[in-house]
Amino acid sequence: MTVFHFFNCAILTFGPHAVYYSATPLSEYDTFGTSVKAAIVYLGTALVKLVCLATFLKVPENDSFDPYQELLKALIGFIDVAGLYFALTQLTHRNISQNHKFQAVGLGWAFADSVLHRLAPLWVGARGLEFTWEYILQGLEANANLVLTVSLAALGSLMWLRKNKPRTLVPIIYACAGILATMPSITSYLRRGLGWHFPKVVGFELFASLAMAFISWQLFSACQKPSA
Amino acid sequence: MAGSKGREGEMLESIYSVLALVFILVACVELGDAATVVDVYRLIQYDLAGVPFGSRLASLNHHAGSLPFAPGADLSRTVVIIPFREVNITFLRDYIMQRQPLGGLLLLLPQNISSESREEAEEGDRNNGKELIRSELAELEKLLVHVNIPYPVYFAFEDDKITAVLADVKTNDATGQPATATTGGYKLVVSTPEPKKLASPxxxxxxxxxxxxxxxxxxxxxxxxxxxxxxxxxxxxxxxxxxxxxxxxxxxxxxxxxxxxxxxxxxxxxxxxxxxxxxxxxxxxxxxxxxxxxxxxxxxxxxxxxxxxxxxxxxxxxxxxxxxxxxxxxxxxxxxxxxxxxxxxxxxxxxxxxxxxxxxxxxxxxxxxxxxxxxxxxxxxxxxxxxxxxxxxxxxxxxxxxxxxxxxxxxxxxxxxxxxxxxxxxxxxxxxxxxxxxxxxxxxxxxxxxxxxxxxxxxxxxxxxxxxxxxxxxxxxxxxxxxxxxxxxxxxxxxLDGIFTFYDLTKASLNIYQVASVTFDLLLLLVLGSYLIILFSFLVITTRGLDDLISLFRRPPSRKVKMA
The missing domain is CATH 3.40.630.10 (Zn peptidases)
Structure with a gap:
């Protein structure tokens, strides 16, 4: 019964990634290699991030919100952006369109993130007899994270790969990318600074991810038009 | 050439064994995250001239239930929690004597019996109450020591945690049918080995x-x-x-x-x-x-x-x-x-x-x-x-x-x-x-x-x-x-010679887990399945169009024709 629960939570956490890959044209163009490369880049980035966090951050004595530390954490969070940049621009991809490239990179990135951050707690926790909502919420969070990462990758590809974009949209793109990149800090602020509970935070993340996805999609299609 | 292949094979084998080891380690990760852990004391188990007495089992893994239970309910997979105040000796004696099935019994003793507060009873009233508790405890003890009970019986002291659990169980029992594997509730787990005979005490x-x-x-x-x-x-x-x-x-x-x-x-x-x-x-x-x-x-x-x-x-x-x-x-x-x-x-x-x-x-x-x-x-x-x-x-x-x-x-x-x-x-x-x-x-x-x-x-x-x-x-x-x-x-x-044989395991820790029912997990699976299907359809429609979605469900030959 508890293995059943683990199975459910695993479906919720990792299912959407698989569905995304198989449902979209990504599977038709065989972009699996790109996703794997992105995942490897993610691993490297996570390592660098860990080293930075361990070097520059104090261990918090209590669970309170320390603005200076959080700012530092947000800055270190931008290493993610650098990693994405590397994955999008520096890696040699097979000949796939930009359109698919950013999706594949975002997908690989989000999947690696889920595996790295959620698989172990899930395995240890959800198999236990004790029932909590935590692992279901964590699965929902993984969904939100997938959407956010793909959005960020989309904006990243707009910023770095597309040369002729409408001038008026450039600041908006950068602003949105900034918001997406600081999303972990925002949720951390909500949880610790405002004392929100986990369900509320996850709800916010889901909502924010949908909103950001919509905005990114609009921006992407707006940039697509002139070239088309 | 062959040598290098052999080496590769060896390396692969060693990698596999390392992987297997990792998996075994991961699978053995102790799952000790119970909501509540309570010290419990087992009813004595002994043989008197070969005749078994006391509680004959030690390990426990059943759902919690409370008094009064519905007549005719199947309690063979239920641990009944009874606070000492609510123990009805005659009822309990009848229940045990009729050898009714029960998953287990957890008796909650009042805390003040164990506490070391040494105020000599000033009021006669309280003294009477104390005497009453004493005689009732003696009666309960006499009952439990002299019968053969085929399920685990444990004693615990009442505290806030276990009282809260009991209150939950009671409301659960009052509203619906008692908790079983399909309705959720609390699960009481004592994992101990089989009690063994004490060799020559x-x-x-x-x-x-x-x-x-x-x-x-x-x-x-x-x-x-x-x-x-x-x-x-x-x-x-x-x-x-x-x-x-x-x-x-x-x-x-x-x-x-x-x-x-x-x-x-x-x-x-x-x-x-x-x-x-x-x-x-x-x-x-x-x-x-x-x-x-x-x-x-x-x-x-x-x-x-x-x-x-x-x-x-x-x-x-x-x-x-x-x-x-x-x-x-x-x-x-x-x-x-x-x-x-x-x-x-x-x-x-x-x-x-x-x-x-x-x-x-x-x-x-x-x-x-x-x-x-x-x-x-x-x-x-x-x-x-x-x-x-x-x-x-x-x-x-x-x-x-x-x-x-x-x-x-x-x-x-x-x-x-x-x-x-x-x-x-x-x-x-x-x-x-x-x-x-x-x-x-x-x-x-x-x-x-x-x-x-x-x-x-x-x-x-x-x-x-x-x-x-x-x-x-x-x-x-x-x-x-x-x-x-x-x-x-x-x-x-x-x-110690004579006709007594004793069994070990007098103390254990009881894990109380709050568990979800199988029905809940089934429902969750259904919801998740439909979520994924909807997501799939949505993605296919937005990225490839409705026709592609429909074509996915056609028989493979039609696709072959299309490809040709």
Whole structure:
């Protein structure tokens, strides 16, 4: 019964990634290699991030919100952006369109993130007899994270790969990318600074991810038009 | 070429084995994240002449339920939690006697029985309540000890955590059907191995010898007076059988008497012409098996030198009357002498002493009083006790109901004074004279603090002999204490013989998990499945169009045609 629960939570956490890959044209163009490369880049980035966090951050004595530390954490969070940049621009991809490239990179990135951050707690926790909502919420969070990462990758590809974009949209793109990149800090602020509970935070993340996805999609299609 | 291939194969194999190892390690990760962990104490499990008694199982993994349960409900997979206040003895007895199936039983004992708050009951009302609890506990214990229960039975103390769980379970039970695997609720888990037989349990007797003063040129051996108390206990929950009254009070009294006489005997002027022999015996609940072994180890001369023996048994909660139990007729000269010396001191102390005579039935293996073992080996002996009737086997042996709460330090002090004073008059030949040797306020006064602290220690130490190892700290402490007051201390280890077989596992920890039901997980699976299907359809429609989605569901040949 508890293995059943683990199975459910695993479906919720990792299912959407698989569905995304198989449902979209990504599977038709065989972009699996790109996703794997992105995942490897993610691993490297996570390592660098860990080293930075361990070097520059104090261990918090209590669970309170320390603005200076959080700012530092947000800055270190931008290493993610650098990693994405590397994955999008520096890696040699097979000949796939930009359109698919950013999706594949975002997908690989989000999947690696889920595996790295959620698989172990899930395995240890959800198999236990004790029932909590935590692992279901964590699965929902993984969904939100997938959407956010793909959005960020989309904006990243707009910023770095597309040369002729409408001038008026450039600041908006950068602003949105900034918001997406600081999303972990925002949720951390909500949880610790405002004392929100986990369900509320996850709800916010889901909502924010949908909103950001919509905005990114609009921006992407707006940039697509002139070239088309 | 072939070599490199072989090496590759080897490497692959080693990688696989490492992976397998990692997986095994991961799978073994201990899942100890229970909502609540509670210390529980198992009902004793023993065989009496091969007949099984007590709780026969130890491991538990069932859903929680509460009283009252619906008639006809299947409880074979339910652990019923019953707070002691709600225990209905007759109902429980019927339920157990009818051998109804049950997953397990968890009895919650009131916290204040265990607590060490030592306020002497001021109000009669509360005293009555305490007495009621005591008698009910005794009744429950008697019921549980003498039946064979085919499921695990545990005791726990009520606390906030478990009370909250119980309240939840109760509301759950009240609203719907009791919790089973399909409705969720709480799961109680005790993971222990199968209880094993204890191989040859040992009992330990401790004796202290305080030699008297021999006059110059006296060739005869000095007479000896023995003071004896059995210190071990037996009860429904071995880990909770502290036996403050039976026979913690007797042991404490013995230690205090030893202390008082060691003061007297340390000075040659006040050293009496009697040897004093102090015996702390084990195996009391099992027909005083330890006393029997102890007496057997005496040599003939010592046994003949014993004038008389005083056994102390349950002297901690009497009000104004004590009993002297004897097995020789009261007309016997020695008995008369002992009784008279006791009753004259009792008169001065303002307490009553009664004499009870109970003949020994040689054909009956039951030994109800410790002095009967002495009488069997022809040593004059009496038992001083607050109990007026001889207890049955495994009764009044210091079980659940016998806690510090019901023992009065003042009663123990008075008993000590009574025994010590009458002994001293016998030793120094002051019979009939009103001389108080151990007068209050003198340097030889009975020390109430000494008694209190030893009573407290007794009331924290479960002392069921089969579960007490040879070198248990408690036994060592008793030995050391006796060594402080006497000249020579001997410890005797013997095997407990007789018809008893005991099983281990007296203590465990109970994990209480809040669990979701299978139905919930099924529902969740359905919801997740439909979510993924909708997501898939949505993605296909937005990225490839509706036609592609429909074409996915067509038979493969049509796709082949399309490709061609």
């Amino acid at each position: 040992t009992i330990t007797n401790i004796q202290g010898w305080l030699p008297g003063l021999k006059a110059d040129g006296d060739v005869n051996q000095l007479p000896t007076i023995a003071i004896v108390a059995s210190y071990d206990t037996f009860g429904a929950a071995p880990a909770l059988s502290v036996g403050s009254d039976s026979n913690g009070s007797g042991v404490v009294a013995l230690l205090e008497i030893a202390r008082l006489f060691s003061l007297l005997y340390s000075n040659p002027k006040t050293r009496g012409r009697y040897n004093l022999l102090f015996g702390l015996t084990s195996g009391g609940p099992y027909n005083y098996n330890g006393t029997f072994k102890w007496l057997q180890s005496f040599d003939q001369r010592l046994r003949e030198s014993i004038d008389y023996a005083i056994c102390l048994n349950s002297i901690g909660s009497w009000d104004d009357e004590l009993w002297i139990h004897v097995s020789k007729p009261p007309e016997n000269a020695y008995i008369k002498q002992v009784f008279e010396s006791f009753s004259s001191v009792a008169e001065e102390l303002g307490v009553k002493i009664g004499l009870k005579h109970k003949k020994i039935n040689v054909s009956n293996p039951r030994v109800a009083w410790e002095h009967e073992q002495f009488s069997k080996s022809r040593v004059t002996a009496v038992t001083l006790s607050e109990l007026s009737v001889a207890p049955e086997l495994l009764e009044s042996t210091g079980g659940l109901s016998d806690s510090r709460h019901f023992v009065n330090g003042i009663a123990v002090s008075r008993s000590v004074k009574l025994v010590a004073e009458s002994l001293a008059r016998h030793i120094y030949g002051h019979q009939g004279k009103n001389i108080q040797i151990f007068a209050d306020g003198s340097s030889l006064a009975v020390n109430p603090f000494y008694i209190q602290s030893w009573l407290d220690l007794m009331s924290q130490t479960p002392r069921v002999a089969p579960f007490l190892p040879k070198n248990d700290p408690f036994i060592l402490a008793l030995k050391k204490e006796l060594a402080d007051h006497t000249a020579e201390v001997n410890v005797q280890h013997e095997a």
